Amino acid sequence: MFYSIVKEGYEGSIMLTASHMPWNSNGLKFFTAAGGFEKSDVASMLQMASEECAAKGVMIGDTSSENAHVLASALAQQPGGIQQVNFLPRYADFLRELIIKGVDSKEHPKQPLMGLKIVVDAGNGAGGFFATEVLAPLGADITGSQFLDPDGSFPNHIPNPEHPSAMAAGAKATTAAGADLGIVFDTDVDRSAIVDRNGREINSNRFIALMSAVILREHPGTTIVTDSVTSNGLADFIAALGGKHLRFKRGYKNVIGKGMELNNQGVETHLMMETSGHGALKENYFLDDGAYLAVKVVIELVRRRLSGQGDIGELLDTLKEPAEAAEYRLRITPTPEHPDFKEVGQMVLDRFHGWVQSGGAGPSWSVDPINHEGWRINVAEDEGRRGWLLLRQSLHDPLLVLNVESESSGRVRDYTKKVLEFMLQSCTGLAIDVAPLSKK
Numbered sequence: 463m464f465y466s467i468v469k470e471g472y473e474g475s476i477m478l479t480a481s482h483m484p485w486n487s488n489g490l491k492f493f494t495a496a497g498g499f500e501k502s503d504v505a506s507m508l509q510m511a512s513e514e515c516a517a518k519g520v521m522i523g524d525t526s527s528e529n530a531h532v533l534a535s536a537l538a539q540q541p542g543g544i545q546q547v548n549f550l551p552r553y554a555d556f557l558r559e560l561i562i563k564g565v566d567s568k569e570h571p572k573q574p575l576m577g578l579k580i581v582v583d584a585g586n587g588a589g590g591f592f593a594t595e596v597l598a599p600l601g602a603d604i605t606g607s608q609f610l611d612p613d614g615s616f617p618n619h620i621p622n623p624e625h626p627s628a629m630a631a632g633a634k635a636t637t638a639a640g641a642d643l644g645i646v647f648d649t650d651v652d653r654s655a656i657v658d659r660n661g662r663e664i665n666s667n668r669f670i671a672l673m674s675a676v677i678l679r680e681h682p683g684t685t686i687v688t689d690s691v692t693s694n695g696l697a698d699f700i701a702a703l704g705g706k707h708l709r710f711k712r713g714y715k716n717v718i719g720k721g722m723e724l725n726n727q728g729v730e731t732h733l734m735m736e737t738s739g740h741g742a743l744k745e746n747y748f749l750d751d752g753a754y755l756a757v758k759v760v761i762e763l764v765r766r767r768l769s770g771q772g773d774i775g776e777l778l779d780t781l782k783e784p785a786e787a788a789e790y791r792l793r794i795t796p797t798p799e800h801p802d803f804k805e806v807g808q809m810v811l812d813r814f815h816g817w818v819q820s821g822g823a824g825p826s827w828s829v830d831p832i833n834h835e836g837w838r839i840n841v842a843e844d845e846g847r848r849g850w851l852l853l854r855q856s857l858h859d860p861l862l863v864l865n866v867e868s869e870s871s872g873r874v875r876d877y878t879k880k881v882l883e884f885m886l887q888s889c890t891g892l893a894i895d896v897a898p899l900s901k902k
């Protein structure tokens with residue numbers, strides 16, 4: 463969709479997709495040259511549509527009159543009417559060219575992926591073309607790729623590279639095929655993840671680290687923007703490679719928007735990436751394009767192979783991973799006394815901040831000096847190990863989200879217990895479902 467605008471000069475595009483969500487959560491995504499619609503753009507579009515309906519005397523939801531379908535009637539009035547154009551072959555051409563140029567193979571210039579086995583798991587979304595139209599024509603063996611045919615009921619696994627079921631399926635297929643690489647997409651290919659030849663699942667922090675290693679080699683010292691729930695090990699990894707890490711907010715639009723803003727201010731920022739698997743590059747018009755990230759990984763894989771370096775997974779050898787990590791999602795129920803869930807969420811956050819600041823959680827807990835949303839708390843563990851917690855409001859839902867990580871085993875449970883105690887003591891009268899915090 464973005465490609466049709468950026469490369470083909472169209473004014474806008476609309477996609478019908480469930481994205482990474484279940485089959486019954488289809489929605490519409492709108493794009494213009496400025497990127498995806500913001501909430502305010504959607505609001506003004508709905509306003510315009512309702513005014514148009516009112517002007518035509520059409521009731522929204524009425525499907526009986528000729529003018530009922532506003533979009534169809536608007537398109538029908540266009541000179542030239544409606545044409546069908548298949549952009550996918552052009553987009554596939556573009557991605558193939560990138561790989562041909564990026565690998566620059568002397569031996570097989572037009573088939574630079576000869577000798578490589580790559581498995582794609584498209585989760586029955588739209589990403590199957592990446593195997594058949596991008597990798598295979600370049601010489602890759604794609605045997606073992608799975609769920610390439612679109613099926614809107616997503617019968618095989620949750621089509622989200624953030625979800626363990628998607629990664630387990632991709633890893634299993636990659637090792638079963640003895641492949642050099644596995645690639646996992648969500649249904650509309652704006653989220654991706656990879657699997658290395660040993661079946662190691664590279665999503666979330668690991669995928670950001672891997673992309674950081676690639677981008678920092680190309681752009682030494684660049685700034686990398688991520689979302690707020692990234693681990694301490696990732697920040698250390700980026701710093702050790704000479705990069706600057708800005709841990710911003712959750713939400714890929716927030717992350718990408720921040721990267722654009724920094725570039726506009728003259729701060730060179732080449733990679734913007736979220737733990738959800740959304741990632742955008744400055745070189746690719748700041749589009750969150752999972753296929754483009756996969757292209758970069760494939761080029762890196764071949765580049766390393768040709769220059770006698772190890773497997774792509776070895777780029778992560780120095781990434782320190784937490785011993786434990788967990789996420790808890792606590793529902794906020796509006797009550798007559800507190801009808802606005804955002805306000806309730808903010809009250810909890812304020813009290814949480816005050817509780818930590820006043821030493822309620824003990825001397826080892828301290829508020830991180832940089833917070834762009836909610837409160838990130840650092841915990842000093844034994845022998846220099848570190849833990850952290852982030853309590854924030856969900857981007858879209860009436861939820862408080864708590865992420866907890868520790869570098870020592872058994873600690874996540876302790877930290878979670880303390881947060882539960884805080885909730886029970888300090889948030890009485892607010893309808894927060896704390897049950898997830900007491901689950902083992």
Ligand SMILES: O=P(O)(O)OC[C@H]1O[C@H](O)[C@H](O)[C@@H](O)[C@@H]1O
Nearest residue numbers: 712713714738855856857858859
């Ligand atoms: O705030 P949460 O409920 O965790 O959800 C946040 C997530 O919402 C959507 O799924 C967006 O696509 C993601 O970019 C974002 O990270």
